[in-house]
Amino acid sequence: MNRILYGDNQFFAVNHISDEKSRAQSIRFKEDKSILDTIDIARDLGAETFMCTTHDRIYNICDMIRKEPEKYKSFSIYPCMPYAHKYANAVTELGIVDTIKQYVPGNFFGSLFKGGMAVLSKDYLSIMELLIDAEMKMFKNINTPVIFLQNVVTDLLLGLGMKDILKAYHDYVIKKYNAEPGYITMNLPLLLETLESTGIRNPIICASMNKAGFRMSGGKELYEKTLKEKEVRAIAMQVLGGGAIPAREAIEYVCELPNVDSILFGASSKQNIAQTISLIQEFDEKNKRRS
Amino acid sequence: MIKVALIGAGKMGISHLSILGAHPDVKVVGVADTSKLVTDVLEKYSPFPAFTDYKKMLNETKPDAVFISVPTKYHASMVEEMLQKDLHVFVEKPFCITAEEGEKLMTLAKEKNKINQVGYHNKFIGTFEEVKRLVSKGHLGDIQHFHGEAYGPVVIRKAKETWRSDPKEGGGCLMDYASHVIDLINYLVAPVNKVHGSMLKSIYSNQVDDAVYALLETENRISGVLSVNWSEETYRKMSTGITIMGSEGKIISDASELKIYFKTDKCPDGYSKGWNTRYVTDLTPGVDFYLRGEEYSAQIDYFIAAIKGDIKNGKNSFASAWQTDKVISLIKNKANS
Numbered sequence: 262m263n264r265i266l267y268g269d270n271q272f273f274a275v276n277h278i279s280d281e282k283s284r285a286q287s288i289r290f291k292e293d294k295s296i297l298d299t300i301d302i303a304r305d306l307g308a309e310t311f312m313c314t315t316h317d318r319i320y321n322i323c324d325m326i327r328k329e330p331e332k333y334k335s336f337s338i339y340p341c342m343p344y345a346h347k348y349a350n351a352v353t354e355l356g357i358v359d360t361i362k363q364y365v366p367g368n369f370f371g372s373l374f375k376g377g378m379a380v381l382s383k384d385y386l387s388i389m390e391l392l393i394d395a396e397m398k399m400f401k402n403i404n405t406p407v408i409f410l411q412n413v414v415t416d417l418l419l420g421l422g423m424k425d426i427l428k429a430y431h432d433y434v435i436k437k438y439n440a441e442p443g444y445i446t447m448n449l450p451l452l453l454e455t456l457e458s459t460g461i462r463n464p465i466i467c468a469s470m471n472k473a474g475f476r477m478s479g480g481k482e483l484y485e486k487t488l489k490e491k492e493v494r495a496i497a498m499q500v501l502g503g504g505a506i507p508a509r510e511a512i513e514y515v516c517e518l519p520n521v522d523s524i525l526f527g528a529s530s531k532q533n534i535a536q537t538i539s540l541i542q543e544f545d546e547k548n549k550r551r552s
Numbered sequence: 553m554i555k556v557a558l559i560g561a562g563k564m565g566i567s568h569l570s571i572l573g574a575h576p577d578v579k580v581v582g583v584a585d586t587s588k589l590v591t592d593v594l595e596k597y598s599p600f601p602a603f604t605d606y607k608k609m610l611n612e613t614k615p616d617a618v619f620i621s622v623p624t625k626y627h628a629s630m631v632e633e634m635l636q637k638d639l640h641v642f643v644e645k646p647f648c649i650t651a652e653e654g655e656k657l658m659t660l661a662k663e664k665n666k667i668n669q670v671g672y673h674n675k676f677i678g679t680f681e682e683v684k685r686l687v688s689k690g691h692l693g694d695i696q697h698f699h700g701e702a703y704g705p706v707v708i709r710k711a712k713e714t715w716r717s718d719p720k721e722g723g724g725c726l727m728d729y730a731s732h733v734i735d736l737i738n739y740l741v742a743p744v745n746k747v748h749g750s751m752l753k754s755i756y757s758n759q760v761d762d763a764v765y766a767l768l769e770t771e772n773r774i775s776g777v778l779s780v781n782w783s784e785e786t787y788r789k790m791s792t793g794i795t796i797m798g799s800e801g802k803i804i805s806d807a808s809e810l811k812i813y814f815k816t817d818k819c820p821d822g823y824s825k826g827w828n829t830r831y832v833t834d835l836t837p838g839v840d841f842y843l844r845g846e847e848y849s850a851q852i853d854y855f856i857a858a859i860k861g862d863i864k865n866g867k868n869s870f871a872s873a874w875q876t877d878k879v880i881s882l883i884k885n886k887a888n889s
Contacts, residue, residue: 274788275788276808279831280791280806280808281809283788287788385596385597413844416842416843417566417567418570420569420572421566421573421594421597421600422598423598426597447843451841473833474838475833475838476838477838478840478842502833503832504831504833505833
């Protein structure tokens with residue numbers, strides 16, 4: 262994995278501290294071109310991996326990327342699925358069964374239902390596979406070396422104790438996409454323990470890690486201990502703690518954490534992107550010299 | 553360990569179930585849902601025993617407490633049944649279809665001395681908690697007026713009808729969406745007891761309201777406006793906010809950001825004259841298991857702690873949810889008059 266991953270929250274009006282800022286972002290990034298231009302700025306500054314939700318608008322971004330293979334030859338995307346609001350709103354509107362019908366392509370699901378619910382009982386994992394395929398369609402011919410399960414799904418399954426589904430996701434991503442499965446979570450210690458119990462070794466886990474302890478469920482100390490003692494390829498996200506920590510202090514903290522392979526960040530302005538990248542490089546350099 | 557059973561594993565139920573599943577003081581003894589699809593998946597992949605018949609589940613699993621997240625029209629009879637069985641009850645919002653039903657249950661819960669809570673999760677959000685603290689300590693001076701709002705993209709086209717589109721089942725923007733805002737107004741300002749005018753508007757739905765506008769008055773004569781619309785696609789997700797104007801200043805708060813203006817230097821620690829901004833990230837304590845917002849875990853932690861006797865059963869009790877149901881009835885009646 263690359264050390265620096267560029268995220269997408271700013272493009273889709275996801276802002277954890279201000280609805281006003283999120284509205285300003287959706288105005289600023291109204292055109293798909295403005296998103297791609299900002300991705301290009303991040304690429305030029307050294308963030309060659311874009312980690313993004315399977316938001317509808319990513320379809321268009323991917324189309325634009327496919328048109329210029331030479332320009333984007335060393336570029337890769339880490340998809341994070343599903344874009345949960347799409348499904349959550351659909352479930353409210355349509356109910357669970359019709360939502361699955363709407364998002365699973367083809368007649369497969371319809372034909373399963375014809376035989377009554379009993380037929381279904383063995384095929385829940387096939388439905389999951391079909392949903393993954395549906396979400397992955399937009400990335401055709403684009404390099405996607407790691408494919409993530411979004412935290413709302415990872416953590417839902419985690420709480421429900423559905424570890425076989427977490428494992429099935431893992432196996433399917435490897436088998437079908439020849440990619441590495443990754444998990445986004447707000448509960449890193451519990452998830453790691455659970456994944457290990459299914460036989461998964463050294464998983465890729467993306468979680469909040471920040472000096473303020475924000476969204477580090479179970480506490481910062483437990484996270485630090487887990488990272489130190491366990492085998493995991495961690496990606497730190499929300500490193501600014503939702504804006505609570507000054508950038509320099511924030512980056513210094515995550516750069517010193519053991520087993521953190523990558524740092525995920527999002528920013529809209531060239532200045533902020535450049536600042537974050539140079540801070541990561543500065544502290545990595547310092548830590549390298551020290552060791 | 554508190555033995556908990558859950559009835560209704562829909563959108564809210566499944567979320568509660570996941571949080572309960574990860575709770576160190578809880579043993580989930582059973583889940584009941586009328587959908588075979590849902591119970592099949594739970595049977596097959598989760599460690600929880602699943603039932604299609606909740607009565608059978610209660611008999612077999614003997615829980616201490618039960619979570620009810622079924623369509624609103626079933627709340628009243630089901631909550632009563634649980635209280636009669638001497639169970640602690642957490643029920644989803646809105647509480648009941650009519651204020652009469654709610655009053656009866658409130659009395660029964662008191663008689664039975666059982667922990668009772670309704671899922672108005674906004675009261676567990678750091679920004680709103682801070683508003684509560686500032687207002688109740690009098691830092692805004694005399695409250696003059698408020699503005700409560702919520703917008704979100706729930707119904708943004710003509711669509712297939714579910715129970716949420718049936719007024720008899722407790723569907724509609726007033727019951728589903730506006731209830732959150734009314735509950736918050738009752739909590740942060742004062743209980744509303746008069747509705748001077750209201751409009752329930754359908755935008756896409758055939759049978760229910762998609763928007764609610766009302767002019768309210770609290771029992772201590774503070775005026776306010778309610779504006780709620782769930783057919784608002786410029787919002788990515790539900791956004792709930794409240795503005796409170798007082799003689800000493802003004803608060804504008806939503807679930808992520810609190811802005812407060814003080815007219816003078818006479819303000820609480822950490823604040824100063826003029827505009828101040830606080831963020832939810834600084835105001836919300838962490839939780840042991842996070843699913844979709846600290847507040848969802850925090851309200852369950854609160855319920856479990858109340859059963860264990862660690863805290864008093866105060867926040868979101870049936871009594872406060874009944875107040876909200878009463879305002880819903882007033883708004884409905886005024887709109888139809």
